[in-house]
Amino acid sequence: MTDLRERFDEYRQVEAPDLWDRIEEMAAATALQPPPIRRRRPLVVALTAFLSVLLVGFALYLLRADAEPLAPADEPAPPANGGPVSTAADLLDGWQAAEGIGRALREANDVVAFEDGFVLAGGAVWVSDDGVRWEWVRRLPLTDSHGYIEAITVGGPGLVAVGGDFGAAVSVSPDGRAWTRVVHGDYEAVDVMYDVAAGEDLIVAIGSGSEGAALWTSPDGATWTQLDDDAGVFHDAFVSSVTRFRSGFVAAGGVGTGSCAGLEASAAVWTSPDGLAWTRTLIATGMTLDDVAAWDEGLLAIGSAADTGCGPDYLQPKTRNDDLAGVWASPDGVAWERLSTPDFPAPVDAVWLRGAADVGAGVLVVGGTMRFGPGDVGEEWVPFASFSGDGATWTDVTSSFDRSAFPEAGWLSGVVATESRVFVNWYGGLWVWGAPPPVATGS
Amino acid sequence: MTRSEPTQRSTPHGQVEAVYREHFAHLWRALLAYSGDPDIASDAAAEAFAQALRRDGDLRTPERWVWKAAFRIAAGMLKERSRFVALGPAPGAEWPVPFELHDALMQVSPRQRAALFLHYYGGYSPGEIAELIGSTPSAVRVHLFRGRKRLSRSMAEVSR
Incomplete structure (x- = not known):
């Protein structure tokens, strides 16, 4: 097939009109009229000015006191169950909005615990000691184009990050700060790499290829080999997530192409004992899976109703929770049982469950819900998060996140649990649970 | 003006x-x-x-x-x-467009078009595209996946 990028670049020859004058006229035609100017009595003006000065001075005093670096309190001891969360009630409080990420810098996609801190990656790379305050370390490696990282894992020489940059891209780092691009794939063969997982002896990355999903393996993070899918288990499939499971790997996504009928898509799971030989299992119709995570000595997978992808009515509104999204569990990756579905805030037209993680006392699932806008055109996604200790009873914890820090947040795009922290990210930022609250130093 | x-x-x-x-x-x-x-x-x-x-x-x-x-x-x-x-530009209108690709694009759905264009022309990630067109990254990945296949078939037909 002809290089798509070259073909789309032909659009650059299409001259766009200059509409700025028209835009200014449109804006002025409906701009609000300014409020009338009112004359005030001199005494009122003087009192207002005096109070304003007092308020400004007080605010400056407070800011000056807070300008000193904050020393973190002692780290709390992690609960005995191995995860940072002991009870469902824990998740209802204690979330902090991450600082230093910067909304102008594209997306925040994945975070890992590394050595004594954390590394966040997406449209750039950030590092942090406590998971709250982040330091931007660099733009994406080696190019000044639109490169981005979809997922990051500890492995190889330190860290391995996969994503896209007009073709699949893999980069490695020993410390989270110095990065080297090791792969920049053929755009036609492998478009984007979406996830990566490191096993004992092998690193596996999954992505989108020309005939379906693509899978790469590496012994060291530096040299990669694309898997020959002779058995066709990845044909006509898209894989969203891969995770290490026991001594092998599990991947999750969907199968089904061509038709505009979303019901023809099926939720699929792939298992492999070694990262090289894979077996596919279809577990549901009308849904595709977005994440699979280790949970309760087995696995948990989450998915949502398949997008029809055709026409302006691209999502058929559904009313039953079970038709909107699903949660499944498996002891071995092969036999899957559907669990109860979280309750979604009604009314809702669509649900997207994107991430799941075992946070210690149970599983936290995040994503978003959507209502069609006026005229069934505009879509408004809002965050959604739910917790379950047993897979049967769910507690909505969406309100736990301080939306004032990120008022523009739509869907939540991931959840990661480390020994001491839980991270929930959306497109432009991050919330963190488990970090000690800041303590002001004495002045 | x-x-x-x-x-x-x-x-x-x-x-x-x-x-x-x-x-x-x-x-x-x-x-x-x-x-x-x-x-x-x-x-x-x-x-x-x-x-x-x-x-x-x-x-x-x-x-x-x-x-x-x-x-x-x-x-x-x-x-x-x-x-x-x-149907193409209005009669008498003059605007250059890569017609082969454009005609092929018109055979896929609007959202697939948007996803394909933003991805291959602009280099945007599925997450960014989702933000721009009001969708989810998963849906965009499906749009890209299905759109690529349909686009390749359409371009092959247009090229004949």
């Missing part, structure tokens, strides 16, 4: 104009690929920027806001006019 001089970037008006100078052409081309209609592209883009000006500084990220607004406005116009396959 004379072209107005760029306003200082420090003012809200100047910020929106700066976004216009940097992004309008790309946005217009994306809307053209999405809608297949240069009039819809112009109307949607102009309305989005006009609304941004009316907000008078009440936008945290004007660039992202304008892109999202423009696509939603264009989606509304498409729905209203029930246009899914463009």
